[in-house]
Amino acid sequence: MFYCQNCGAKIEFAGKFCSFCGFSFEKSTNTDEKDARINELEQKIARLEQGQVKKTASSSFSPWMAILPIGFVAAFLGFFALIIWIVRQ
Ligand SMILES: [Zn+2]
Numbered sequence: 499m500f501y502c503q504n505c506g507a508k509i510e511f512a513g514k515f516c517s518f519c520g521f522s523f524e525k526s527t528n529t530d531e532k533d534a535r536i537n538e539l540e541q542k543i544a545r546l547e548q549g550q551v552k553k554t555a556s557s558s559f560s561p562w563m564a565i566l567p568i569g570f571v572a573a574f575l576g577f578f579a580l581i582i583w584i585v586r587q
Pocket of ligand 1: 502503504505506507516517518519520521
């Protein structure tokens, strides 16, 4: 059971027209279909955007995640080697 969008009468059985004012419900169902399609497209766009964000994040972060610790350790060892070399002289 639902209410007519035009006259507000209670509709017991879902038909194409309101039995009280003759208002066509086909328009409303069409807009619902359009809304559903728009929602689907919005969800697809959101998924694509999320995928792009994930892709860019992984492509920009994964090399740095590997290079940064190695570079840090190499610089640390080089610094220590330099100090030992200076102290021994
Ligand atoms: Zn009506």
